[in-house]
Amino acid sequence: MGLLSEGSPLNWEETKKLSDHVRKHGVIQFINLYKRLRDRQGDVLKWGDEVEYMLIKFDDDSKTAKLSLRAMEILKILNEKENEDPKNVKSLWRPEYGAYMIEGTPGKPYGGLLAHFNVVEANMRYRRQEATKLLQPNEVLMSLTVFPRVGAPEFTDPPAYPAFNTGASKSLFFPDEAIYPGHPRFKTLTRNIRERRGEKVAINIPIYRDKSVPLLFKEDLIDKGDDGSSSKASKDNHIYMDAMGFGMGCCCLQLTFQACNIQEARTLYDQLTPLCPIMLALTAASPFYRGYISDVDCRWSVISSSVDCRTQEERGLKPLKENKFRISKSRYDSIDSYLSKQGERYNDVPVTYDDEIYKQLLDNDIDHLLAQHIAHLFIRDSVSLFSEKVHQDDLKDTDHFENIQSTNWQTMRFKPPPPNSSIGWRVEFRPCEVQITDFENAAIVCFTVLLTRVILSYKLNLLIPISKVDQNMVKAQKRDAVKVEKFWFRRDITSDIKSDDAQSEYTEFTINEIINGKDGIFPGLVPLVNSYLANMDVDADTHCTIQRYIKLIQKRASGELLTTAAWLRKEVTSHPEYK
Ligand code: ADP
Ligand code: MG
Ligand code: MG
Numbered sequence: 001m002g003l004l005s006e007g008s009p010l011n012w013e014e015t016k017k018l019s020d021h022v023r024k025h026g027v028i029q030f031i032n033l034y035k036r037l038r039d040r041q042g043d044v045l046k047w048g049d050e051v052e053y054m055l056i057k058f059d060d061d062s063k064t065a066k067l068s069l070r071a072m073e074i075l076k077i078l079n080e081k082e083n084e085d086p087k088n089v090k091s092l093w094r095p096e097y098g099a100y101m102i103e104g105t106p107g108k109p110y111g112g113l114l115a116h117f118n119v120v121e122a123n124m125r126y127r128r129q130e131a132t133k134l135l136q137p138n139e140v141l142m143s144l145t146v147f148p149r150v151g152a153p154e155f156t157d158p159p160a161y162p163a164f165n166t167g168a169s170k171s172l173f174f175p176d177e178a179i180y181p182g183h184p185r186f187k188t189l190t191r192n193i194r195e196r197r198g199e200k201v202a203i204n205i206p207i208y209r210d211k212s213v214p215l216l217f218k219e220d221l222i223d224k225g226d227d228g229s230s231s232k233a234s235k236d237n238h239i240y241m242d243a244m245g246f247g248m249g250c251c252c253l254q255l256t257f258q259a260c261n262i263q264e265a266r267t268l269y270d271q272l273t274p275l276c277p278i279m280l281a282l283t284a285a286s287p288f289y290r291g292y293i294s295d296v297d298c299r300w301s302v303i304s305s306s307v308d309c310r311t312q313e314e315r316g317l318k319p320l321k322e323n324k325f326r327i328s329k330s331r332y333d334s335i336d337s338y339l340s341k342q343g344e345r346y347n348d349v350p351v352t353y354d355d356e357i358y359k360q361l362l363d364n365d366i367d368h369l370l371a372q373h374i375a376h377l378f379i380r381d382s383v384s385l386f387s388e389k390v391h392q393d394d395l396k397d398t399d400h401f402e403n404i405q406s407t408n409w410q411t412m413r414f415k416p417p418p419p420n421s422s423i424g425w426r427v428e429f430r431p432c433e434v435q436i437t438d439f440e441n442a443a444i445v446c447f448t449v450l451l452t453r454v455i456l457s458y459k460l461n462l463l464i465p466i467s468k469v470d471q472n473m474v475k476a477q478k479r480d481a482v483k484v485e486k487f488w489f490r491r492d493i494t495s496d497i498k499s500d501d502a503q504s505e506y507t508e509f510t511i512n513e514i515i516n517g518k519d520g521i522f523p524g525l526v527p528l529v530n531s532y533l534a535n536m537d538v539d540a541d542t543h544c545t546i547q548r549y550i551k552l553i554q555k556r557a558s559g560e561l562l563t564t565a566a567w568l569r570k571e572v573t574s575h576p577e578y579k
């Protein structure tokens with residue numbers, strides 16, 4: 001979930017006092033890094049996936065499934081191989097927000113060869129087996145985006161109870177014991193985000209309507225210990241949640257790509273942006289929250305609200321007095337501006353940024369688009385700071401920059417090379433929900449990697465205005481979005497023709513049309529991938545692997561196969577004991 005600095009965490013009061021310090025040095029660190037690395041050339045395509053998992057404990061006698069809070073114990077063992085021989089491991093394991101979560105990546109990134117697609121799924125399977133070996137009887141490792149009963153009574157093993165007066169989140173539902181205990185970052189973030197906001201986070205997700213739900217769905221929260229604030233924050237006919245864990249305790253699938261230089265990284269960042277909502281809808285896997293069925297299929301708005309540290313002033317509920325900016329989005333949300341020259345004309349949403357930082361970046365020979373991006377990230381305060389890290393050497397360290405960068409959890413992340421490493425400029429693709437099987441996850445990963453190859457080799461242009469990408473993000477999360485929604489997409493992605501009015505450049509398509517094509521009107525992403533492959537020298541094995549993955553993507557897009565969310569819904573609502 002980002003930077004894992006070691007040390008003693010500062011509380012919110014202390015962190016707040018140091019906000020300007022972190023920002024000031026973070027920007028200087030970025031400027032120094034940029035000067036060193038702007039002209040770095042010749043890096044090759046490398047890429048890797050991140051899969052997050054949950055530990056689930058089944059009890060066959062009582063017929064229950066609970067989140068097992070043993071991630072730390074298991075991680076300790078999983079990390080042994082890496083600690084002994086970091087260069088020669090097949091997998092790397094990291095903690096995540098939940099005390100029941102682990103994150104696995106391949107031991108080394110993959111390279112540009114198409115044949116690497118043959119090992120992606122095998123490596124995912126290896127990781128699953130490696131972690132599964134360490135489990136107790138009746139514990140199972142699952143790559144579920146959301147645990148259906150997270151926040152329902154006694155959803156953990158061992159059972160834990162929310163400390164709504166004293167806990168880090170003050171949640172009525174999500175106990176601190178379910179937060180990863182092995183690193184102070186997670187609890188500190190939880191507490192600081194709540195304190196910065198000035199109240200608990202509030203997440204309201206519409207309830208799914210069927211005959212089992214009363215006409216007015218309203219819970220008695222006072223009964224659960226509410227001091228009145230939750231009752232006020234919760235909405236009728238919604239599933240109400242009040243803790244960071246409801247969002248950050250979800251699992252996802254992420255991908256990182258290395259570009260050959262900074263320009264290519266900026267192009268990839270932009271071109272992948274319109275695909276974020278499309279891939280979110282295709283990978284939809286989270287219909288349940290707190291033991292209820294919701295009316296959405298994706299975790300995105302839940303996780304976005306779960307770390308929304310904006311004050312009432314910043315959210316526009318009060319005139320600005322203490323704070324500097326009105327801010328339209330949570331620090332976890334879709335991106336607000338494109339970074340490449342080509343993208344500039346599609347930046348149609350006013351970007352909130354810090355003027356002084358922006359000017360400082362321009363004065364240091366950083367162009368408008370990149371300066372705007374960084375100055376926008378830096379409207380946020382640090383929400384997790386360690387006393388040992390306060391004073392740094394801005395010529396060498398990048399911790400303050402990473403502090404702000406890694407707590408801007410956006411659909412895309414523009415990652416500069418780390419100091420003193422062989423790693424180049426990278427972009428991270430972050431919207432996807434994780435799927436239940438390795439096959440599905442490998443399919444999504446390989447398809448997305450292929451799309452980046454096609455985009456770069458054919459110089460495709462997928463750009464549409466940022467405001468339209470934002471609208472697509474909302475549509476993507478709706479129930480059955482793949483089947484019923486239409487998404488803004490560029491009409492002609494194979495030529496870079498700009499019209500006088502940007503409006504005629506895009507129109508609405510179904511996901512099926514975007515993926516599989518629309519006769520004579522839109523070529524479709526899969527046919528473009530196939531035409532790219534036809535021009536490559538692909539061996540029979542690799543061809544077969546790729547085609548199995550592409551078939552899955554095609555069938556999900558056409559509705560012939562259900563999305564994970566739709567399948568989960570069906571399993572539950574058709575169950576004889578569903579109520
Ligand atoms: P974060 O949590 O910040 O996203 P992780 O270290 O968890 O970062 O994941 C990074 C991903 O990037 C992994 O999939 C890894 O295999 C991949 N990766 C590592 N080095 C490179 C590189 N040079 N280029 C592209 N991807 C890389
Ligand atoms: Mg993660
Ligand atoms: Mg990671």
Ligand code: MG
Pocket residue numbers: 001002
């Ligand atoms: Mg991370």
Ligand code: MG
Pocket residue numbers: 050254428
């Ligand atoms: Mg990541």
